Amino acid sequence: xxxxxxxxxxxxxxxxxxxxxxxxxxxxxxxxxxxxxxxxxxxxxxxxxxxxxxxxxxxxxxxxxxxxxxxxxxxxxxxxxxxxxxxxxxxxxxxxxxxxxxxxxxxxxxxxxxxxxxxxxxxxxxxxxxxxxxxxxxxxxxxxxxxxxxxxxxxxxxxxxxxxxxxxxxxxxxxxxxxxxxxxxxxxxxxxxxxxxxxxxxxxxxxxxxxxxxxxxxxxxxxxxxxxxxxxxxxxxxxxxxxxxxxxxxxxxxxxxxxxxxxxxxxxxxxxxxxxxxxxxxxxxxxxxxxxxxxxxxxxxxxxxxxxxxxxxxxxxxxxxxxxxxxxxxxxxxxxxxxxxxxxxxxxxxxxxxxxxxxxxxxxxxxxxxxxxxxxxxxxxxxxxxxxxxxxxxxxxxxxxxxxxxxxxxxxxxxxxxxxxxxxxxxxxxxxxxxxxxxxxxxxxxxxxxxxxxxxxxxxxxxxxxxxxxxxxxxxxxxxxxxxxxxxxxxxxxxxxxxxxxxxxxxxxxxxxxxxxxxxxxxxxxxxxxxxxxxxxxxxxxxxxxxxxxxxxxxxxxxxxxxxxxxxxxxxxxxxxxxxxxxxxxxxxxxxxxxxxxxxxxxxxxxxxxxxxxx
Numbered sequence: 001x002x003x004x005x006x007x008x009x010x011x012x013x014x015x016x017x018x019x020x021x022x023x024x025x026x027x028x029x030x031x032x033x034x035x036x037x038x039x040x041x042x043x044x045x046x047x048x049x050x051x052x053x054x055x056x057x058x059x060x061x062x063x064x065x066x067x068x069x070x071x072x073x074x075x076x077x078x079x080x081x082x083x084x085x086x087x088x089x090x091x092x093x094x095x096x097x098x099x100x101x102x103x104x105x106x107x108x109x110x111x112x113x114x115x116x117x118x119x120x121x122x123x124x125x126x127x128x129x130x131x132x133x134x135x136x137x138x139x140x141x142x143x144x145x146x147x148x149x150x151x152x153x154x155x156x157x158x159x160x161x162x163x164x165x166x167x168x169x170x171x172x173x174x175x176x177x178x179x180x181x182x183x184x185x186x187x188x189x190x191x192x193x194x195x196x197x198x199x200x201x202x203x204x205x206x207x208x209x210x211x212x213x214x215x216x217x218x219x220x221x222x223x224x225x226x227x228x229x230x231x232x233x234x235x236x237x238x239x240x241x242x243x244x245x246x247x248x249x250x251x252x253x254x255x256x257x258x259x260x261x262x263x264x265x266x267x268x269x270x271x272x273x274x275x276x277x278x279x280x281x282x283x284x285x286x287x288x289x290x291x292x293x294x295x296x297x298x299x300x301x302x303x304x305x306x307x308x309x310x311x312x313x314x315x316x317x318x319x320x321x322x323x324x325x326x327x328x329x330x331x332x333x334x335x336x337x338x339x340x341x342x343x344x345x346x347x348x349x350x351x352x353x354x355x356x357x358x359x360x361x362x363x364x365x366x367x368x369x370x371x372x373x374x375x376x377x378x379x380x381x382x383x384x385x386x387x388x389x390x391x392x393x394x395x396x397x398x399x400x401x402x403x404x405x406x407x408x409x410x411x412x413x414x415x416x417x418x419x420x421x422x423x424x425x426x427x428x429x430x431x432x433x434x435x436x437x438x439x440x441x442x443x444x445x446x447x448x449x450x451x452x453x454x455x456x457x458x459x460x461x462x463x464x465x466x467x468x469x470x471x472x473x474x475x476x477x478x479x480x481x482x483x484x485x486x487x488x489x490x491x492x493x494x495x496x497x498x499x500x501x502x503x504x505x506x507x508x509x510x511x512x513x514x515x516x517x518x519x520x521x522x523x524x525x526x527x528x529x530x531x532x533x534x535x536x537x538x539x540x541x542x543x544x545x546x547x548x549x550x551x552x553x554x555x556x557x558x559x560x561x562x563x564x565x566x567x568x569x570x571x572x573x574x575x576x577x578x579x580x581x582x583x584x585x586x587x588x589x590x591x592x593x594x595x596x597x598x599x600x601x602x603x604x605x606x607x608x609x610x611x612x613x614x615x
Contacts, residue, residue, distance in 0.1 A: 007175045008361070010439040011368045014432060019425075022172045026424040029168050030417050037155035044152045044413040051145035051411055058138035065131035072124040075116040082113025149411035156416070158557045160404035162583055168424055175214070176435055181551065181584050182211040182220070184459045190218055193452050194281030194387040198463070203227040203508075205488045206467040207274065208401045210431075214438060216449040219280040220464070221431065223401065225272065225471070227488050227508075232269035236517075236533035237262045242525035263519035263531035270510050270538055272486050276396030278434045280389040284447040285353035290345035291383045294394070295370065297342065299377045306338070306371065313341030320346055339363040342370040342378065357443055365440035375429055382437050391437050399430035404556065459493065461501045461549045461585065467491045469549050469580070469587050470505050477578035477589045480541040483509035491547065498601035500550040502590075507545070510538040545589060548596060552586035554608055559586075562610065569607050573600075 007013050034041065089106035096102070166178045179186070190196040200206060208223040241258045297309060317333040317340060324331040330351045333340050339358070343366055348354045358366070370378045379394040400406070406423060410416040438444055461469075470478065470489050479487050487509040494502045515537050518530040554562070559581045570576045575591040586608060590596055 007173075007439070008442050008445070009365055009368075010175075010432075010436040011365070011372055013175070013439075014429075014436070018173060018432065019429075022168070022428050023421060023425060025168050025171050026421045027417075029164065029171075030420050033156050033159050034413075037159050039152065039156060039413070041413060044149070047145060047148050047152055048412040048414075051142070051149050054138060054141040054145050058135070058142050061131055061134045061138055065128065065135060068124055068127045068131060072120055072128065075120050075124065079113045079116035079120070082109045082111075082116060085109035086113060146411055150409070153410060153413060153416060157404065157408055158560075160407065161555055162402075162404065164404070165402035165424060165427060169428060172428075175439060176212055176219070178210060178212040182209055182462045182465050184457055184462045186211055186218060187462045187464060188455075188457070189452055190220070190279070190281055193449070194218075194283075196279065196281060196388055200224070200467070200490070201226070202490075203488060205471060205490060206464055207471050208468050209464040210401075214280065214435065215445055217280065217282045217444065217447070218449070219278055219435070219438075221276065221278050221434065222464075223274060223276050223397075225274055225486075225488065227486075228271050228273070229268050230271050231266045232271075232535075233264050233266050234517075234533050234535040235262060235264045236519070236531055238521075238529055238531040240523045240525060240529055242523075257524060259524045261521045261523060261529060261531050263521055263533050265517040265519060265533040265535055267535050267537065269536065270485055274397045275392060276434065277390055277392040278438070280391070280435075280438050280444075281387055281449075282389065282444045282447055283387060283450065284441075284443045285350070285357045285384075286387050288348065288350045288353040288357065289385050290348035290354070291381075292343055292345040293381050294378050295342045295344060297371075297378055299373050301371075301373070310338050310341045313337070313344075317341075317346070334358070334363065336360070336363045336367070339367045339370075342367065343382075345382075357441060359442065362441045362443070365442075366437065369433075369436055369440055376433055380434070380437060389438060391434055393430075393434050395430060396434060399426055402427050458496055459501055460496065460499060460551055463491055463493060463503075465583070465585065466493070466501065466503050466547070466549050469582060469585050470503075470547055472582045473580050473587070473589065474578050478505050478507040478543065478545045480507060480509055480511075480543040482511045483507075483541055484512040485510040485538070497596055497598065499605060500548050500596075500601055502596060503547045503549065505545045505547045505589075507541075507543045509541050511541050512536040512538050544592075546592060546594060546596075547587060547589055549585050549587040550604075551584060552581065552608060553584070554581060554586065556581065562607075566607065566610070569603075 085105055086109040089102045089109060092102045093099070093106065163180065166180065169178055187198060191198055203226060205225045206222060207225050210221040212219055212221070237260050239258060239260045241256055243254050243256050246253055246255050295309070297305065314333075314337055317337070321331055321333060323329075331346065331348070332351060334355070343358075345354070376393065376395045381390075381392045383390040402424070407416060407420055410419060467489060470491055475487060478489060487507045490506045490508075491503040492506070494504055496502070513536065515535050517533045517535060519533055520528050521531050523529050570579060570588075575594040575596075576588050577591060578589040580587055
C-alpha cells in the first residue's frame with residue numbers, strides 16, 4: 001500500500017509504518033550526534049564499566065561496613081547486658097550468700113562481657129576503621145569515574161537542540177508538520193479564518209504551545225496549567241481518656257478507656273492541574289457542532305463487552321431518535337451502530353454535515369481508534385464548534401514536552417541512547433494519538449485551507465509563545481514574595497522595540513495563613529469535646545512584571561559560552577534580571593518600570609550577535 005494511502009488510516013499507518021520508522025530515524029539521529037561530536041564509543045563503554053565497577057565496590061563495602069557495625073552494636077549490647085548481670089549476681093551473693101546459680105551467673109556474665117569487649121576492640125573496631133577508609137577511597141573512585149563518564153557524554157548533550165524532535169518528525173512523516181515557532185500571524189489566522197477564541201481562561205496559563213499543519217490546515221497543541229477553587233476537607237484529632245468502673249461487688253474494678261476523636265472541617269482551597277488539547281481549524285462542515293467523551297470501555301475489553309455496550313447504546317439511540325422526531329429534531333442514528341455507540345456524539349446539531357464528515361471510511365477509522373487497546377484506548381474527548389476542533393486526551397498531561405535537558409546526568413552511552421530513542425517514541429506517540437481523531441476523517445485532509453490575507457502587525461512573538469516563555473523562567477522571577485502556592489501567569493503585549501517585543505506579565509497566586517477550627521464532638525465519656533482541626537485560609541495575590549522576548553537562533557552551546565564570556569553585560573545592566581534562552585527565543589525580565597529603549601535594543605542585539613556573528 002502507498003504511504004499516502006496509509007495516511008488515510010491513522011491507526012494502521014502508525015502500527016505498520018510510523019512506529020518502526022520513527023524508531024529508526026531517532027536511532028540514526030542519535031548515532032549522527034555521536035559521530036558529529038567525535039565521541040569515542042569504545043572509551044565511553046570502558047569508562048562506564050569502570051564507573052559501574054566502582055559503584056559495585058562501594059556498594060559491597062558499604063554492606064560490609066553495615067554488617068560490622070551491626071555486629072559491634074550486637075556485641076556492645078551483650079557487653080552491657082553482661083555487666084548488668086554481673087552487678088546483679090554480685091549483689092545477690094553479697095545479700096544472700098554464695099549460691100551456685102549466682103556464682104555461675106557471675107562468672108558467665110563477666111566472661112561474656114569481657115569477650116564482647118575483646119572482640120569489639122581487637123576485631124570489629126579495626127574492621128570498621130578499615131571499611132571507613134575503603135569507603136572514602138571508593139567514594140573518590142565513584143566520583144572520578146562519574147565525572148569522566150559525564151565528560152565523555154557532555155559534547156553529545158551540548159549538541160542536542162530544541163529542534164531535534166521536530167527534525168526527526170519531519171523526516172518520519174508528512175501527515176503533519178511542526179512549526180519552529182508560533183508566529184503572531186498564524187495565531188491571527190486561527191482567529192480570523194476559523195473563529196478561534198485565543199483568550200486563555202482567567203485561571204489558566206500556557207506552559208507550552210506547539211503549532212503545526214495537517215496539510216494546509218493549522219493546529220495548536222497546548223499544555224495548560226489550571227487553577228480551580230474547590231472545597232478541601234481538613235481533619236484533626238483529639239485523644240481523650242477516662243476511668244470507668246466495671247463489674248459489681250467483689251468483681252468491681254476500674255479501667256481506663258481511651259478514644260481518638262476525629263473531626264473534619266471544609267474550606268475553599270486552590271487546586272492545580274495540567275491538561276493538554278489540540279486545537280485544529282478546518283472549513284469542512286462549518287455549521288456542525290458536537291461533543292463526545294470517552295466511552296468508558298475498559299482497555300482489556302473483549303468482543304462480548306463490545307456487543308453489550310453496543311446493544312445498550314442502541315436502546316438509548318432509539319429512544320433519543322423518537323424524542324427528537326417528536327419535538328421536530330433531526331437526530332437519526334447511522335447504520336454503523338458500533339461507531340455511533342462508541343463515538344457517542346448524540347448532541348450533534350446538523351445531521352447532513354455530520355454524515356458528510358463521517359463517511360463510512362471515517363467511521364471505520366474512528367471505530368478502529370476507539371476499540372484499539374494500545375497504546376491508550378479510548379481516552380480522548382472530541383469537541384467540534386463550527387470550524388474549530390478540540391481534542392483532549394487523558395494521557396497527554398503525563399507525557400512531557402521534548403527538551404534536551406531531559407538527558408542531562410546520564411553516564412552510560414548505551415543507556416543515554418536507549419533513553420533518547422524511547423523518549424522520542426513516547427512523545428511522538430502521545431502527540432500522534434491526539435491528532436489521530438482528526439487524521440481519521442478523510443474530508444479534513446481533502447479540504448484546503450484556502451487563501452487569507454493577514455495583516456502584518458509589526459510584532460515578532462505571539463502572546464502564546466511569550467506566555468510559555470514566561471512559564472519556562474524561574475518562577476520566583478514573577479511570583480509575589482508572599483506567595484505560598486504555584487502561580488498562574490498571563491502576558492499582555494505592550495509594544496515592540498526593534499526585534500524585541502515587550503510584555504506585561506501578571507502573576508496570580510495565594511498567600512496561606514494557618515487557622516484552627518474547634519469542632520464539638522461527643523466522646524465515649526459522655527462529654528462534649530472541642531477537637532482542633534488545623535486548616536489554611538488563602539488570600540489572593542497579584543503582581544505585574546515586565547518581560548522582553550525576541551526570536552533567537554543562538555544555540556545552547558553558543559549561548560553558554562556567551563554567558564561565560566560576557567556575563568558582566570547583564571551585571572552592568574541592573575534593570576536586566578532573570579534571563580533565559582528557550583524554544584528559539586531569548587528573553588529577560590526587566591526591572592519594574594524600566595523604560596527599555598533603542599539604545600538598550602542596540603546593545604542587546606550586538607551582545608546576542610556576538611554568539612556566532614549574527615542574530
